[in-house]
Amino acid sequence: MAVVGLWFALGLAAGAQQIPTTSLDGLAQRAPTISPLTQPTLSPGVIHLMELEGKFAQAVAAGGGKAFAEWFTEDAVVLNNGQPPTIGKAAIAAKAQWDPKAYQLTWVPQGGQMGPSEDMGFTWGHYEGRSKDSHGQPVVISGRYLTVWKKLPDGSWKVAMDASSDEPAASGECCTLPKP
Numbered sequence: 347m348a349v350v351g352l353w354f355a356l357g358l359a360a361g362a363q364q365i366p367t368t369s370l371d372g373l374a375q376r377a378p379t380i381s382p383l384t385q386p387t388l389s390p391g392v393i394h395l396m397e398l399e400g401k402f403a404q405a406v407a408a409g410g411g412k413a414f415a416e417w418f419t420e421d422a423v424v425l426n427n428g429q430p431p432t433i434g435k436a437a438i439a440a441k442a443q444w445d446p447k448a449y450q451l452t453w454v455p456q457g458g459q460m461g462p463s464e465d466m467g468f469t470w471g472h473y474e475g476r477s478k479d480s481h482g483q484p485v486v487i488s489g490r491y492l493t494v495w496k497k498l499p500d501g502s503w504k505v506a507m508d509a510s511s512d513e514p515a516a517s518g519e520c521c522t523l524p525k526p
Contacts, residue, residue: 492508
């Protein structure tokens, strides 16, 4: 998940304030195409997960890596593309050391599901990360993410697993064999 200007429309539905849509590189960020909260088929459980994502994203936009790590369970797992798993909140916090003034992480959920017992669920969507290289040039990474949410005994919700991967292939390129 990854950026500063947070165009997180779902956060607005959760009663959050809108954050400006410019980033470190001064470029406007693309807005989500459709807010999942406007889909009439979403269950109250999925809407709750989307609202949690909004609060999570806003906290990270304001607080960077430290805020990111605070949302995880003690036994959480982070799976980042091309990297070994990071297991446990302490290890996640040790790796999540970015300042939101230097690196901006934003994401927009595009879907989710709540488990039948309503104590676990997941959301998925698109993320962007923005920073500058050593020459001051913009660096943008993007991809897909999956967040697994877990309800704790005290009734609060935390992230049990966060996984990300590079941006998917263009439409129509999935599941085809390479051409010789």
